Amino acid sequence: MSQIHFIGAGQMAEAMLRAAISRGQMAPACFTLSDINAQRVTELQAQYQLPSPMSDEQAIVDADYIVIGVRPQDDIASVVAKISQLNQSATVVSIIAGVTLATLSQLFGGNRPIARIIPNTLTDTGYGYSGAVLNELVQKEPLQPFLESFGKVMYIDERMLDIFTGFGVAGVNYVYYFIESLVDAGVLAGLPRPQAKDTVYENLVGAVEMLKISGKHPRQLLDINNSPAGVGMHGLFELNNSDFAASLQRSVLAAVRRTTELANE
Numbered sequence: 001m002s003q004i005h006f007i008g009a010g011q012m013a014e015a016m017l018r019a020a021i022s023r024g025q026m027a028p029a030c031f032t033l034s035d036i037n038a039q040r041v042t043e044l045q046a047q048y049q050l051p052s053p054m055s056d057e058q059a060i061v062d063a064d065y066i067v068i069g070v071r072p073q074d075d076i077a078s079v080v081a082k083i084s085q086l087n088q089s090a091t092v093v094s095i096i097a098g099v100t101l102a103t104l105s106q107l108f109g110g111n112r113p114i115a116r117i118i119p120n121t122l123t124d125t126g127y128g129y130s131g132a133v134l135n136e137l138v139q140k141e142p143l144q145p146f147l148e149s150f151g152k153v154m155y156i157d158e159r160m161l162d163i164f165t166g167f168g169v170a171g172v173n174y175v176y177y178f179i180e181s182l183v184d185a186g187v188l189a190g191l192p193r194p195q196a197k198d199t200v201y202e203n204l205v206g207a208v209e210m211l212k213i214s215g216k217h218p219r220q221l222l223d224i225n226n227s228p229a230g231v232g233m234h235g236l237f238e239l240n241n242s243d244f245a246a247s248l249q250r251s252v253l254a255a256v257r258r259t260t261e262l263a264n265e
């Protein structure tokens with residue numbers, strides 16, 4: 001059983017281990033945590049019945065995988081120094097947005113297996129891809145069960161990882177925002193909120209299924225959904241007349257830019 005130690009026990013660390021445990025793919029005993037905020041660690045240990053090691057240092061020594069879960073703006077160099085001092089062989093799994101394998105390898109002084117993973121916050125659902133890049137020292141097979149315990153895994157070229165972060169992982173934002181706006185539209189038109197919400201959820205899941213089942217392009221399904229001079233076409237005309245598509249695309253580009261920016265701050 002692999003031992004996984006998280007340094008930085010924030011939102012993402014919790015989302016990953018909660019999914020791994022609740023989906024029955026990893027045992028609570030696999031996980032130890034450390035964080036600047038000791039209270040946070042105590043709370044998570046109690047909530048998920050995680051072991052309490054003798055010390056943070058001991059947990060790092062015992063780990064097979066060490067997940068760096070701090071933010072790009074945090075003192076990453078001090079985290080690396082601590083790992084290097086205590087454990088020379090564990091595979092490092094960095095989830096820090098924007099920070100490249102080259103930067104991490106340089107900090108670790110080479111010879112360190114490093115996986116750069118950008119997890120998705122859809123962890124509990126089994127949907128959503130984590131973007132993954134491994135350096136040549138990582139053994140993929142033993143790492144895979146951990147990665148798959150909190151989502152699907154998409155191995156991509158590292159030069160695409162910031163794009164994947166801003167587009168794919170931050171991408172859930174656009175879906176939540178779209179759902180909120182569309183439910184509000186139903187309410188604005190006069191439907192009670194619970195019915196508006198149920199309708200939007202059903203349409204969203206159903207539309208994805210239709211695209212998958214039919215193999216058609218969205219535009220082809222739009223054509224089927226719109227009769228001549230009909231209801232749908234009048235609605236679409238207003239959308240065509242708006243900045244909807246370009247706004248969405250500008251938002252994604254801003255998120256991608258910010259990913260790269262963060263690594264240089």
Ligand SMILES: NC(=O)C1=CN([C@@H]2O[C@H](COP(=O)(O)OP(=O)(O)OC[C@H]3O[C@@H](n4cnc5c(N)ncnc54)[C@H](OP(=O)(O)O)[C@@H]3O)[C@@H](O)[C@H]2O)C=CC1
Binds near residue numbers: 035
């Ligand atoms: N949230 C998301 O959707 C995603 C986030 N990521 C990446 O995951 C990482 C974590 O994000 P998230 O969980 O949202 O952030 P959080 O702020 O929730 O978690 C970071 C945690 O690390 C702690 N911390 C900071 N410095 C240290 C240190 N030197 N040693 C130990 N603990 C430390 C922080 O404590 P304190 O708050 O007290 O400073 C905090 O508890 C980021 O790098 C982000 O880019 C990747 C994919 C998705």
Ligand SMILES: O=C(O)[C@@H]1CCC=N1
Binds near residue numbers: 169
């Ligand atoms: O906003 C963030 O920092 C993270 C990284 C990608 C999505 N959310």
